[in-house]
Amino acid sequence: MHxxxxxxxxxxxxxxxxxVAAERFGTPLYLYSASTILDHYQRLDDALSxxxxxxxxxxxxxxxxxxxxxxRDAGAGFDxxxxxxxxxxxxxxxxxxxxxxxxxxxxxxxxxxxxxxxVYSFNIESEAELDYINEIxxxxxxxxxxxxxxxxxxxxxxxxxxxxxxxxxxxxxALEWAAKVYERASKMPAISIRGVQxxxxxxxxxxxxxxxxxxxxxxLVSELKIKYAIEFFSIGGGLGIAYESSIASGSGDxxxxxxxxxxxxxxxxxxxxxxxxxxxxxxxxxxGRLLVGNAGILLTRVRYIKETAQKKFVIIDAGMNDLIxxxxxxSYHEIVPVEKITEPSPQSSPSxxxxxxxxxxxxxxxxxxxxxxxxxxxxxxxDREMPELRAGDLLAVMSAGAYGFVMASNYNxxxxxxxxxxxxxxxxxxxxxxxxAELTRDEVDASF
Ligand SMILES: *Cc1c(COP(=O)(O)O)cnc(C)c1O
Numbered sequence: 001m002h003x004x005x006x007x008x009x010x011x012x013x014x015x016x017x018x019x020v021a022a023e024r025f026g027t028p029l030y031l032y033s034a035s036t037i038l039d040h041y042q043r044l045d046d047a048l049s050x051x052x053x054x055x056x057x058x059x060x061x062x063x064x065x066x067x068x069x070x071x072r073d074a075g076a077g078f079d080x081x082x083x084x085x086x087x088x089x090x091x092x093x094x095x096x097x098x099x100x101x102x103x104x105x106x107x108x109x110x111x112x113x114x115x116x117x118x119v120y121s122f123n124i125e126s127e128a129e130l131d132y133i134n135e136i137x138x139x140x141x142x143x144x145x146x147x148x149x150x151x152x153x154x155x156x157x158x159x160x161x162x163x164x165x166x167x168x169x170x171x172x173x174a175l176e177w178a179a180k181v182y183e184r185a186s187k188m189p190a191i192s193i194r195g196v197q198x199x200x201x202x203x204x205x206x207x208x209x210x211x212x213x214x215x216x217x218x219x220l221v222s223e224l225k226i227k228y229a230i231e232f233f234s235i236g237g238g239l240g241i242a243y244e245s246s247i248a249s250g251s252g253d254x255x256x257x258x259x260x261x262x263x264x265x266x267x268x269x270x271x272x273x274x275x276x277x278x279x280x281x282x283x284x285x286x287x288g289r290l291l292v293g294n295a296g297i298l299l300t301r302v303r304y305i306k307e308t309a310q311k312k313f314v315i316i317d318a319g320m321n322d323l324i325x326x327x328x329x330x331s332y333h334e335i336v337p338v339e340k341i342t343e344p345s346p347q348s349s350p351s352x353x354x355x356x357x358x359x360x361x362x363x364x365x366x367x368x369x370x371x372x373x374x375x376x377x378x379x380x381x382x383d384r385e386m387p388e389l390r391a392g393d394l395l396a397v398m399s400a401g402a403y404g405f406v407m408a409s410n411y412n413x414x415x416x417x418x419x420x421x422x423x424x425x426x427x428x429x430x431x432x433x434x435x436x437a438e439l440t441r442d443e444v445d446a447s448f
Contacts, residue, residue: 315370
């Protein structure tokens, strides 16, 4: 299911007219669909029903408490990458015993905190970290449950910034060293070996890299099962989503259409199930983007239209500080008018049903959609064919639910945007827009 659709030329999120949400909470506004998130979770959970499995939502994709609660209530565990994320998950009422703790640079404070809270597993990324955790746990008279993150050295075929399973990446321990490191770990007094972990990257749109990585690590997993009676194998997250045609194909067959979903959940599970079933272990998955990416949009209003000799710029009220993906990764986001812009026809009135009429000939033109931030990298689309837009028009930047708000900053002293959640015909504010006073609240005058 996909819950953004046009009805009478107006964009809806589930049963809520998004214009109403934008007017109530202002723009820029992140708007999420609860049913879409739950539907994605359920589809993955159902597809894996023949396996002993646990889905640990990768919190970093979207950390809003209301979303963590939705997933907690659906039965999810959580994959965290910092003490801050552990704090958020506990704050959302989740059980730390269902949390795995990843990340290459865990601090003393974070390790102590996670030990005290009783996380399910520390996913360890280096021998230095293993030694450090052993020391800290010893001092606390505790045993730290651990898994090594193994780097299988496979090509994930994704953007270089989000590829993590190649030997030149900073993540994990090389497959050929892993058995030795496990042996060392088995002799450490304050370490208890619990599993194996891998995560090869993000926005992966083919099943082959996942299968290749699982098959490469499987012999080690079987060996560890015999030697140390490990409980689990975590295969990480990384399943990609559609960023193109996410609204155009928002019909009933959305999940089975290759256009809207480059790699469907079923195709992914069908591919990984055989090698995983053979292992006879508990399988953990850590999806982030898959669960929340297509479930959110960024609503923004057109401020000005600016034409230069070479270009036409549509300047919107959202900037790279609100959604950095295009600037950081050169990512594509579909951008659609919230009121469908139709060709002028003699019968209909300008304010009639079926969306607003185009000011011009109903033609499209090539434009750049840019934000107000003082950087040339502050763009959402370049040379994109779009309908004739006017100042005041509301636009939806689609598929902004993952790695959107969480990467927002105050650059240019722009307050963080608000977030709202839709469920059925109801919409609730789940994070207030930051105020100007909050921008300077934590600053302290130097008392030299
Ligand atoms: C980021 C991350 C994930 C989630 O990745 P997605 O592409 O959002 O599914 C899972 N596991 C680890 C260890 C991560 O760092």
